[in-house]
Amino acid sequence: MVGLIEVENRQVIQDLINEPALKKYDYGIIHYNSYDYRGIDVALIYQKRRFTPTNSLKKN
Numbered sequence: 001m002v003g004l005i006e007v008e009n010r011q012v013i014q015d016l017i018n019e020p021a022l023k024k025y026d027y028g029i030i031h032y033n034s035y036d037y038r039g040i041d042v043a044l045i046y047q048k049r050r051f052t053p054t055n056s057l058k059k060n
Helices: 010-017
Strands: 001-008 025-034 041-047
Touching: 001 010, 010 025, 010 041
Parallel strands: none
Antiparallel strands: 001 041, 025 041
């Protein structure tokens, strides 16, 4: 698992995990849009074969 902060948007993470060096690891994404006025988001990437999220909550 890798926690990511100050992410521009989900597409940036999708592009990252689709890079040839990472694609073979089959990463999943948990992503939330933040309330930050800059539009900076938070996310988690994880290997699907090693971890299965059972719950994910956005802080209000």
